[in-house]
Amino acid sequence: MPALTRRRSDNSHQETWHIYFEDVRIGHIGMHSGVPLHQDQWGWGLGFYPGMEKGPRGGFGGTAATFEDARAAFEARWKLVEPTITEADYEAWRRDRDLTAWKYRMWDEHCMMPTQTQSGRSRCFCGTEIGLGSSLEEHVITAHRGIGA
Ligand SMILES: [Zn+2]
Numbered sequence: 001m002p003a004l005t006r007r008r009s010d011n012s013h014q015e016t017w018h019i020y021f022e023d024v025r026i027g028h029i030g031m032h033s034g035v036p037l038h039q040d041q042w043g044w045g046l047g048f049y050p051g052m053e054k055g056p057r058g059g060f061g062g063t064a065a066t067f068e069d070a071r072a073a074f075e076a077r078w079k080l081v082e083p084t085i086t087e088a089d090y091e092a093w094r095r096d097r098d099l100t101a102w103k104y105r106m107w108d109e110h111c112m113m114p115t116q117t118q119s120g121r122s123r124c125f126c127g128t129e130i131g132l133g134s135s136l137e138e139h140v141i142t143a144h145r146g147i148g149a
């Protein structure tokens with residue numbers, strides 16, 4: 001089983017780590033702000049969407065006194081959850097990530113979405129003609145896979 005990795009979030013005011021399994025962001029561990037000193041200062045959450053919303057898995061989370069404790073709780077829960085997650089679940093998250101990044105890029109490039117034209121067709125920033133629904137998603141999956149990675 002590949003190890004989990006973590007990346008610090010951009011928020012400089014609060015220490016938050018995004019937790020990744022391979023390239024999928026499966027959760028976070030972060031310091032709570034404004035919590036009384038006698039209470040747990042750290043929190044963690046496990047879950048990625050779309051992907052983990054099906055079945056009884058839902059999302060998991062808790063608080064801990066230290067980062068190490070939060071990490072241990074996170075990893076213990078992940079060990080239980082990980083065997084129930086399929087490649088299709090990860091793939092759902094990756095596709096959503098890429099589709100979101102693709103939409104931002106379309107916006108940045110001043111390209112029209114098919115929903116914004118009367119014909120229901122428009123052009124991707126790469127020049128390919130795209131339509132609504134599955135043809136749009138197929139294009140993003142095949143031509144721009146990993147755009148949001
Ligand atoms: Zn394209």
